[in-house]
Amino acid sequence: GLLSSSPASSTSPSFFTPDSPLKQPFVIGVSGGTASGKTTVCDMIIQQLHDHRVVLVNQDSFYRGLTPEEMKRVHEYNFDHPDAFDTEQLLECAEKLMSGQSVQVPIYDFKTHQRCSDSFRLVNASDVIILEGILVFHDQRVRNLMNMKIFVDTDADVRLARRIRRDTVERGRDINSVLEQYAKFVKPAFDDFVLPSKKYADVIIPRGGDNHVAIDLIVQHLRTKLGQHDLCKIYPNVYVIQSTFQI
Ligand code: UZR
Ligand code: MG
Structure with missing residues (x-):
């Protein structure tokens, strides 16, 4: 859930030099209604792209x-409204990641509706950044x-x-x-904000994580975009570097 990210992705050093063919990370947006299977779709993409560095940034972290005052009337608080999120901070984090810097992503506790005051999740720059959230x-x-924008339907x-x-x-x-x-x-x-944003999607996945064909197609496309084969030629030791750090 909240803390998921591929283990290899957050520990591997950057193996892209400034002259790398991949100057900017590839950013994927994954949206869809609550409990639509967004996180599952992201986890499946991350798993299948195991030979790339992929990080997941969840919009939930930016609640x-x-x-x-709000806590006293928590039943009247609208967690599904765009204003419930600190979008400026999400934007700042995403932009930093895109420029190759690591960021500290806040940790949000759904039980207390508070941010963890003393800890963050450190997210390192990567080849692929997935931004996920309703x-x-x-x-x-x-x-x-x-x-690339994916809507899980x-x-x-x-x-x-x-x-x-x-x-x-x-x-x-x-x-x-509930x-x-x-x-x-x-x-x-959902009717006012989430569904209308479906029109921005490039790909709509019916049935979420159960749809293996859709995930396969997306991963194939990503591999093409990431120019995997070129990278292998230019950096023949890419996999060696990664496996060392996975142990
Ligand atoms: P996903 N949410 C909570 O229930 N409590 C919180 O403190 C913060 C968020 C819910 C939020 C939304 N709404 O529907 C959902 N409510 O988290 C989004 N009510 O999370 O995308 O994983 O479904
Ligand atoms: Mg989720």
Whole structure:
């Protein structure tokens, strides 16, 4: 979930010189409704691109921590609205990563609705950056950073079922509050903000992570774009470097 990133990606040193054919990382946006399978799709892409350095940056990490005032009325807080995220900070992080710098990504706790005050997740510059979240296509500036936009399209009943399971099991909620929040905020915000952003997608994946054909096609395309074969010729020791650091 929140902390997932490919283990090799965050520890390997940069093997691209400034003269590298890949000057800027390839940025993929993955959006879709809550519990549509976005994270699963990202994890599958990362797994299949194991010979590249891929990092996942989740929009969830950029939730603003709630103020004491907001905490008192947490049931009235709309976590599905674009304003719930610190988009300026997300943008700053993404731009830094694109220029080859590492960034400290905040850690958000869904149980307390607060950011972890003393720890960050260090994300290193990479070949591929995946920006994932329900509203990553909402802000035009974030959208403009993306070389490829994927919308994960999963039926609302399937998503609600998953959401109930996830929120009760992983996020310590009771079922009534999950259903209430869904009707009050999650569904309206999906209709108002998430679904309209589907028009920006280059690729729409039906059924999310179950759709292996779609993932394969995307990975094939990425391999072509990443010019894997050229890189092998220019940097014949690429794989040796990586495997050393994977141990
Ligand atoms: P995904 N969310 C919470 O439930 N609590 C929080 O503190 C912060 C976010 C939910 C948010 C949204 N909405 O639907 C979902 N609500 O996290 C987005 N209500 O996460 O993309 O993994 O479904
Ligand atoms: Mg997710």
